[in-house]
Amino acid sequence: MGGCFGVFEREDIVFGSVHYYVVKEISRGGKAVVHLVRNASTHQLYALKSITAFENQEKEVALREVSLLEKFKNHPNLVHMYDHTVAQNSDGKGEQIYILLQYFPNGTVQDLIDTMEKEKRTLPENEVLRILNGISLGLSVLHKNDPPLAHCDIKPLNILLGEDNLPVIIDFGSVTDVTNIDKNFAALKRNIQEQMHSLTTPSYCPPELVDLKGIFEDFVLDERIDIWSLGCLLYALAFHMNPFDLEVLKGGSLRMAIHSGNFSFPSQQTYSKDIEGLISSMIVVNPQDRPYIDTILNNIKMLT
Structure with missing residues (x-):
């Protein structure tokens, strides 16, 4: 998968050719927000983490997290990442790094x-x-x-x-x-x-x-x-x-x-x-x- 995301307010997110719908916000902290999203075709649930980056250093930190998730995604005790993408904010200020993750309904x-x-x-x-x-x-x-x-x-x-x-x-x-x-x-x-x-x-x-x-x-x-x-x-x-x-x-x-x-x-x-x-x-x-x-x-x- 790859590509751009739509706008959260529309509750319709496009990741490449795959559509996801925002179900609800799960958590928020710092520059990151995690939403529960549903695949429009399969109805499978995922966690979508979005990280706001206004500076290059913030983007580098977020992409380093992506790199680590990719490296360790097959271990059962480390969270699985399915995909990620980077998109320009609609106001042209900064970028969003989106990370599609495994969802755990049992919580923390x-x-x-x-x-x-x-x-x-x-x-x-x-x-x-x-x-x-x-x-x-x-x-x-x-x-x-x-x-x-x-x-x-x-x-x-x-x-x-x-x-x-x-x-x-x-x-x-x-x-x-x-x-x-x-x-x-x-x-x-x-x-x-x-x-x-x-x-x-x-x-x-x-x-x-x-x-x-x-x-x-x-x-x-x-x-x-x-x-x-x-x-x-x-x-x-x-x-x-x-x-x-x-x-x-x-x-x-x-x-x-x-x-x-x-x-x-x-x-x-x-x-x-x-x-x-x-x-x-x-x-x-x-x-x-x-x-x-x-x-x-x-x-x-x-x-x-």
């Missing part, structure tokens, strides 16, 4: 967490580990790339759930080549600082990305940025909250709690100490002391 891990909390239920431990294993397998593909890649934005909202709760990692816009991480580090930190002043707090970000005082500037940073975030996600999946929420509820600072790695486990829980140990092994302040993804996968295997 965050949706699952919210449902479990609302219904006062918890997932069985083996199901928690199965979801964690799938996410880890997806991360392993990125981390073992040559050069290694860090996702840099692992959180429940960025994990979709397929059939049988198969976890699928999405949003490759923050993926960073760890050999160039020093070059990209300032931009990553700026993005986190912007989040600090928005409605969404960077609860899943490691201390080196929330490092506003330069504490971690001399550390070697690598793909284990994702390991901290994965530990926070596991905590949320098990206990329906971020590991640092309790500290904030006590009146503490989220930023300071992340810097210190200060968190605790709920007094009443249904999971084994093995889950606690797995979480604690990942939420480690010094990035050089965190395990690599292969160690996480081996630990999961020993627990299942």
Whole structure:
């Protein structure tokens, strides 16, 4: 496929010779909007991500995301991209990068967490580990790339759930080549600082990305940025909250709690100490002391 898109207001989108109809908006954030669209002929549903780019650098970032999606589209734990195209905005200012993606009606891990909390239920431990294993397998593909890649934005909202709760990692816009991480580090930190002043707090970000005082500037940073975030996600999946929420509820600072790695486990829980140990092994302040993804996968295997 290829070609141009029509105008969203008409709810009729043409991608090459294939027509799609906009069903609804799924999500919106930053310069990206995701719509649910339906193929007019087959009635198949897809997710259509549109990224607004006014500057060449913004376009380059979006096209890099497309390139990564194309490279990893056949892995079951990484979102599948069907096609993409670039179109001029109707007002002549900037461009839209459109990415046609696999649609997941079951929503995100965050949706699952919210449902479990609302219904006062918890997932069985083996199901928690199965979801964690799938996410880890997806991360392993990125981390073992040559050069290694860090996702840099692992959180429940960025994990979709397929059939049988198969976890699928999405949003490759923050993926960073760890050999160039020093070059990209300032931009990553700026993005986190912007989040600090928005409605969404960077609860899943490691201390080196929330490092506003330069504490971690001399550390070697690598793909284990994702390991901290994965530990926070596991905590949320098990206990329906971020590991640092309790500290904030006590009146503490989220930023300071992340810097210190200060968190605790709920007094009443249904999971084994093995889950606690797995979480604690990942939420480690010094990035050089965190395990690599292969160690996480081996630990999961020993627990299942």
